[in-house]
Amino acid sequence: MSFNIYKVNEELREFMPPEILELEEKATWGNPKRGVMDLPYAKELLEEHSLCAGCPESDAFRYILASLPNPEDTIIVNSTGCTSLVFPQIALHTVHSLFGNQNAVASGIKRVLEYRFPNKVKDVVVLAGDGATVDIGLDCTLQSFFRQEKITTICYDNEVYANTGGQESGLTVKGHVFKMAPKGKQWDKVPMWQLAIDSGCHYVVRMTVSSPRRVEQAVKKAIYVAREVGPTYIHLYTPCILEIGRNSDEGLEEMKLGDKERFSFFEYMTPQAEEVIKRKKEEGLI
Amino acid sequence: MGNNGVYQGVNKSGQKIVSPDYMLFEAPREKVFMTGSEAVKEAVKRASVDASVSYPITPQSEAAHLIGELWVEGYVGVYFRGESEFGVMSEVAGCSMAGARVITTTSGPGTLRAMENFPMWAGSRLPIQLVLMARGVNSPLSIQPDNLEISFLLDTGCMIWHAENAQELFDMILAGFVVAEKTDVHVPIITAIDGFFISHTRESIMIPPEDIALPPYNPYVSPTPIIDAEIAPGRYIKDPFVMKSNYISYATHASWQWEVRAAIERSRPYAKHYLRGLIEEFGDSEAELVFIASGTAASQAKEATRMLLDEGIKAKVVKVKSIRPFPHQELLEATKTAKYIIVPEFNVVGWLEREVRASFYGKSNATIIGTPRVAGGMTMPPEIIYRDALKILGKEVSYVL
Numbered sequence: 001m002s003f004n005i006y007k008v009n010e011e012l013r014e015f016m017p018p019e020i021l022e023l024e025e026k027a028t029w030g031n032p033k034r035g036v037m038d039l040p041y042a043k044e045l046l047e048e049h050s051l052c053a054g055c056p057e058s059d060a061f062r063y064i065l066a067s068l069p070n071p072e073d074t075i076i077v078n079s080t081g082c083t084s085l086v087f088p089q090i091a092l093h094t095v096h097s098l099f100g101n102q103n104a105v106a107s108g109i110k111r112v113l114e115y116r117f118p119n120k121v122k123d124v125v126v127l128a129g130d131g132a133t134v135d136i137g138l139d140c141t142l143q144s145f146f147r148q149e150k151i152t153t154i155c156y157d158n159e160v161y162a163n164t165g166g167q168e169s170g171l172t173v174k175g176h177v178f179k180m181a182p183k184g185k186q187w188d189k190v191p192m193w194q195l196a197i198d199s200g201c202h203y204v205v206r207m208t209v210s211s212p213r214r215v216e217q218a219v220k221k222a223i224y225v226a227r228e229v230g231p232t233y234i235h236l237y238t239p240c241i242l243e244i245g246r247n248s249d250e251g252l253e254e255m256k257l258g259d260k261e262r263f264s265f266f267e268y269m270t271p272q273a274e275e276v277i278k279r280k281k282e283e284g285l286i
Numbered sequence: 287m288g289n290n291g292v293y294q295g296v297n298k299s300g301q302k303i304v305s306p307d308y309m310l311f312e313a314p315r316e317k318v319f320m321t322g323s324e325a326v327k328e329a330v331k332r333a334s335v336d337a338s339v340s341y342p343i344t345p346q347s348e349a350a351h352l353i354g355e356l357w358v359e360g361y362v363g364v365y366f367r368g369e370s371e372f373g374v375m376s377e378v379a380g381c382s383m384a385g386a387r388v389i390t391t392t393s394g395p396g397t398l399r400a401m402e403n404f405p406m407w408a409g410s411r412l413p414i415q416l417v418l419m420a421r422g423v424n425s426p427l428s429i430q431p432d433n434l435e436i437s438f439l440l441d442t443g444c445m446i447w448h449a450e451n452a453q454e455l456f457d458m459i460l461a462g463f464v465v466a467e468k469t470d471v472h473v474p475i476i477t478a479i480d481g482f483f484i485s486h487t488r489e490s491i492m493i494p495p496e497d498i499a500l501p502p503y504n505p506y507v508s509p510t511p512i513i514d515a516e517i518a519p520g521r522y523i524k525d526p527f528v529m530k531s532n533y534i535s536y537a538t539h540a541s542w543q544w545e546v547r548a549a550i551e552r553s554r555p556y557a558k559h560y561l562r563g564l565i566e567e568f569g570d571s572e573a574e575l576v577f578i579a580s581g582t583a584a585s586q587a588k589e590a591t592r593m594l595l596d597e598g599i600k601a602k603v604v605k606v607k608s609i610r611p612f613p614h615q616e617l618l619e620a621t622k623t624a625k626y627i628i629v630p631e632f633n634v635v636g637w638l639e640r641e642v643r644a645s646f647y648g649k650s651n652a653t654i655i656g657t658p659r660v661a662g663g664m665t666m667p668p669e670i671i672y673r674d675a676l677k678i679l680g681k682e683v684s685y686v687l
Contacts, residue, residue: 005515005516005517005518005519006518072515073515074515075384075513075514075515077380091519092515092519093511093513093514093515093519094513094519095380095383095513097376097379097403097406097410098376098402098403098406101372101373101376101379101403104368104369104372104373104374104376104377104380105376105377105379105380105383106380107377107380108337108339108376108377108378108379108380108381108382108383108384109380109381109383109384109513110380111337111364111366111381112336112337112363112364112380112381112384112385112386113384113514115336115337115363115364115386116336116384116385116386116514117514122514122515139369139370139373140369140372140373140376143368143369143373147366
C-alpha cells in the first residue's frame with residue numbers, strides 16, 4: 001500500500017509541522033470502510049481551506065475526501081475556479097493544469113497508471129466546478145465519457161462563475177440575473193446529469209451535499225463502478241451563498257430547499273454498475 | 287549482458303536496452319529509403335516510448351498513424367485518438383505527469399489550438415516530445431508548407447530543435463528524449479521539421495537495428511513529483527501561492543518562470559553532445575557572405591552556396607539546429623569573418639532573422655538581411671537565394687530564373 005509514503009522520516013520528525021505528523025498518526029489509511037463518520041475523530045485529508053466561511057463547497061470537499069475508499073492510491077484532478085484554491089491544502093496527489101482540461105489530463109493519468117501498475121488499484125477522480133465541467137471543459141468532459149475512461153467526475157454546481165466575481169454560467173437557471181447576463185439568463189440550465197447518461201456514464205447521481213452519509217454513498221458507488229466498468233458522474237449542488245445573497249450559516253438551508261426542488265436526489269446506473277454496487281454492498285464496502 | 291556490456295537488459299517491448307551514446311553514435315547503421323513520417327516511426331520504435339495520443343491534421347497524420355501501428359505491435363504502451371489538439375496536449379500532459387515517456391505530433395492550426403498547453407507543460411516540467419510538422423497558419427485555409435508556427439512557440443518554455451531532413455529528425459527524436467529527461471533540464475522538447483518537404487518526401491537515411499532501444503524513462507528523476515501516489519505528494523501547504531497577493535507568491539511565480547528558462551539553458555552541454563553541436567557549418571570557413579538558416583532553408587542555402595562558388599564567390603551556411611536554447615556564442619564565432627549575413631526563411635515574419643538580430647545586436651558588425659521570405663506553400667529554389675545574394679553584393683545576376 002502506498003500510504004507508506006505518508007510515514008515521516010525519523011531523522012526529520014522534530015522539524016515536521018503538526019499537520020504532517022497527524023497525517024501519519026491519525027488519518028485513515030488502508031481502510032476502505034472509512035467514511036464521513038470518521039470526521040470527528042480522524043485527521044482530515046483537507047488541511048483547513050481557503051473558501052468563504054460557510055461555503056457548501058467546503059462541506060463537499062470534506063465529505064468526499066473522507067469517503068474515498070482508497071485515498072493512499074487516489075489521484076485528484078482539478079480545474080480552475082474556487083475549487084482550485086483548495087487543492088494545495090489536500091494531502092493527496094493532486095493536479096491543476098488548465099481551465100477545462102481536467103478530464104483530458106485525468107484520462108492520460110489513468111491510462112498510464114494502468115499501464116505502469118497493472119496489479120495495483122489507482123483511482124482517478126476529477127473535482128471541478130460548473131464552469132470547468134460544463135462550459136469551457138464540456139468537450140473534454142463528454143469525450144472522456146465517450147471513450148469510457150475509468151474515472152469519476154464530480155461537478156460542484158454553484159450555478160455561477162463565483163471565483164471571477166459572479167458571472168452567469170451554463171448551469172445558471174434561466175432568467176437569473178448575473179454579470180454577463182444583465183437582462184437575466186436567456187436560455188435553460190444545462191441538464192448535465194442527463195448529458196452524462198447519454199454520453200455513456202455508468203453511474204450518475206444528482207444531489208445536494210446536505211446529507212454527509214448520502215454523499216459518502218454516492219462517492220463510493222461512483223469510484224467502485226469507475227474502477228471496474230467505466231466513467232461515472234456526480235453532480236453536486238453547492239450553492240454560492242455569497243452570490244445568491246445568503247448568509248454564512250444559510251448554506252445548509254439552501255441545499256435542503258434544493259433537495260425538495262431542482263436538486264431532488266436522482267440516481268442512474270447501468271446493469272453493469274448495479275452488479276458492482278450490489279457486490280460491494282455484500283462485501284460491506286458501501 | 288553480453289556483447290562487451292553494450293546491452294543493459296530488455297525493455298517492456300523485449301528490445302535490448304543500449305546507452306544513448308551507443309544508439310546515436312556507435313550502433314551499426316543500415317541504409318533505408320523512407321519518408322520523414324516513416325523515420326518518426328523508426329525513431330519511436332527504438333525509444334522505449336510509453337504513451338502517445340494523436341489527432342488528425344495534415345501533414346502530421348501519417349506519423350501519428352504509424353505510432354498507432356507501433357502500439358499494435360507492442361512498442362508503445364498507451365495510444366488513442368484525442369478529441370482535439372487542446373485535448374491531446376492535455377492528455378499527453380496527464381500521461382507524462384503519471385510517469386510516462388510521451389510523444390505526440392501536430393501541425394499548423396493544431397499547434398495554435400493546443401497553445402495554452404505548452405507553457406503548462408514547461409511549468410509542470412514535463413519532458414514531453416512534440417514532433418512539429420510545420421504547415422501554414424492562415425485564413426483563407428492553407429495546408430501548405432510554411433513554418434510560421436515556430437515563431438509562436440519560441441517563448442513557451444519548451445526546447446525547440448529544427449531538423450533539416452529526415453535523417454536529422456530521426457536522430458533528434460532519440461536525442462530529444464535523452465536531453466529533455468535530464469533532471470537538471472526536464473522541460474518539453476519540440477522537434478520541428480518543415481511539413482511536406484520532410485514528412486512526405488523519401489530520402490536515404492541510416493538507422494540502427496530495430497532490436498535495440500533507449501533506456502526506459504525513469505520518472506523519479508523528475509525535479510517535480512510524479513503524480514502516481516508512489517511518492518509523497520509535492521505540496522500540502524496551508525497558505526498556497528495560487529492567487530495570493532503577497533511578495534512570497536510573486537517571488538515564487540517569478541522565480542519559477544526564470545527557472546524554466548534556466549533549465550533550457552542547462553540543456554546546452556547535453557544538446558551539444560547528442561546533436562554533435564547546436565550549429566553545423568558548410569562551405570568556406572573564411573567567407574564574408576554567410577547564410578544563417580534552419581530546417582529545409584539550410585538545404586537550399588547550401589545549394590545556393592555551390593552556385594555562388596561557380597561565380598567565384600565564397601560563401602558559407604551556418605545551420606541552426608537548436609532554436610531554444612539559441613546558439614548565441616556558436617553563431618558569433620561562426621560568423622566572425624562575415625560582412626553580410628543572409629537569413630532565408632520559409633515564413634513571412636522572419637522569426638529566425640529576428641532571433642539573429644537580437645542575438646547579434648552590439649556584438650557583430652555584419653549587415654543582416656532577411657531574404658528570401660517564402661511562404662504559403664511556395665518552394666525556395668536556390669536560384670532565388672543566389673539572386674538575392676548577388677544583388678546584395680552589387681553583382682550582375684547571370685543565372686536565368
